[in-house]
Amino acid sequence: DRTIRQIAAGEVVERPASVVKELVENSLDADANRVSVAVDAGGTEGVRVRDDGVGMDRDAVRMAVDEHTTSKISDIEDLEAGVGTLGFRGEALHTIGAVSRLTVRSKPRGGDEAGTELRVEGGEVTDVRPAGCPEGTVVEVDDLFFNTPARRKFLKTTATEFDHVNTVVTQYALANPDVAISLEHDDREVFATEGRGSLEATVLSVYGREVAESMTRVDHEPDAGAVASVTGLVSHPETTRSARDYLSTFVNDRYVTARVLREAVLDAYGGQLAADRYPFAVLFVAVPPDAVDVNVHPRKMEVRFDDESGVKRAVESAVESALLDEGL
Numbered sequence: 001d002r003t004i005r006q007i008a009a010g011e012v013v014e015r016p017a018s019v020v021k022e023l024v025e026n027s028l029d030a031d032a033n034r035v036s037v038a039v040d041a042g043g044t045e046g047v048r049v050r051d052d053g054v055g056m057d058r059d060a061v062r063m064a065v066d067e068h069t070t071s072k073i074s075d076i077e078d079l080e081a082g083v084g085t086l087g088f089r090g091e092a093l094h095t096i097g098a099v100s101r102l103t104v105r106s107k108p109r110g111g112d113e114a115g116t117e118l119r120v121e122g123g124e125v126t127d128v129r130p131a132g133c134p135e136g137t138v139v140e141v142d143d144l145f146f147n148t149p150a151r152r153k154f155l156k157t158t159a160t161e162f163d164h165v166n167t168v169v170t171q172y173a174l175a176n177p178d179v180a181i182s183l184e185h186d187d188r189e190v191f192a193t194e195g196r197g198s199l200e201a202t203v204l205s206v207y208g209r210e211v212a213e214s215m216t217r218v219d220h221e222p223d224a225g226a227v228a229s230v231t232g233l234v235s236h237p238e239t240t241r242s243a244r245d246y247l248s249t250f251v252n253d254r255y256v257t258a259r260v261l262r263e264a265v266l267d268a269y270g271g272q273l274a275a276d277r278y279p280f281a282v283l284f285v286a287v288p289p290d291a292v293d294v295n296v297h298p299r300k301m302e303v304r305f306d307d308e309s310g311v312k313r314a315v316e317s318a319v320e321s322a323l324l325d326e327g328l
């Protein structure tokens with residue numbers, strides 16, 4: 001019933017940034033080349049994600065907001081193989097629709113049908129109609145938690161909520177240099193990547209020239225017996241910030257947080273960092289899929305490695321070599 005639905009929604013949708021994460025994942029799953037995210041008041045008033053992906057026809061739009069529907073698992077073997085697409089639970093749109101005013105506009109790529117617009121308010125579909133729209137999908141989420149005042153009360157300031165949104169969109173931009181990803185806050189552009197496939201260009205778009213120019217490549221052949229291969233970019237030890245939000249780590253191309261990765265990066269800088277300063281790093285760590293547990297805490301994106309100290313050595317030595325090459 002409605003109450004259970006609203007409680008369940010809280011598990012998936014904690015704050016505007018969780019809405020943004022689910023919508024951006026859907027756009028990437030839909031093979032988009034361009035994903036535009038726009039939020040108002042840190043996302044507390046509105047979130048809009050527009051993509052040029054495969055789109056949906058009328059039936060697919062209706063199904064997308066139903067409970068437990070996903071087009072991404074066709075059979076149990078997919079599940080066991082560890083689904084390649086980002087989302088697979090089939091409940092994100094449904095749960096978001098339960099706690100907001102949701103509008104989906106979509107039109108299939110390359111088809112000649114009209115587009116479809118569907119509205120959901122607090123879990124009830126209030127309108128479905130043909131609509132003129134470009135190919136791809138736009139999802140708008142307004143007034144998040146309007147019908148769950150207790151949850152709404154837990155939202156932090158606009159600035160804090162926007163920080164979380166910015167972190168999420170930044171991670172997806174860095175992980176997908178071949179997709180043009182942009183972020184707007186209250187009608188101002190925060191960043192826009194070109195989507196031409198270069199990590200350097202993406203870092204330039206996201207973090208600006210000063211940071212981009214201080215970055216050095218991590219691309220060493222792993223040592224013999226290394227349990228992970230490590231590539232990416234790390235900044236000069238003097239190009240730092242006071243928050244650790246600029247350490248982005250991806251395991252098998254998925255954004256993750258892991259204390260061992262953070263420690264490895266910081267240890268590689270040795271004594272070169274000023275107290276309480278953190279470098280910029282964008283690191284892609286590749287390990288055999290069975291050597292990492294990604295389900296420690298799905299929402300928080302924590303992972304655990306079978307061989308934590310092996311992974312730490314591999315990351316630390318890769319970053320150290322990169323800094324050494326620069327004479328640092």
Ligand code: ADP
Pocket residue numbers: 022026027030051053054055056063064065069070071072087088089090091092093094137
């Ligand atoms: P999941 O992503 O786990 O399948 P969601 O609730 O996030 O579940 O989405 C439900 C379904 O709606 C997806 O499986 C997909 O078929 C469709 N869908 C959602 N967003 C998009 C999009 N941006 N473009 C195309 N299809 C989408």
Ligand code: MG
Pocket residue numbers: 022025026087088090092093
């Ligand atoms: Mg999804």
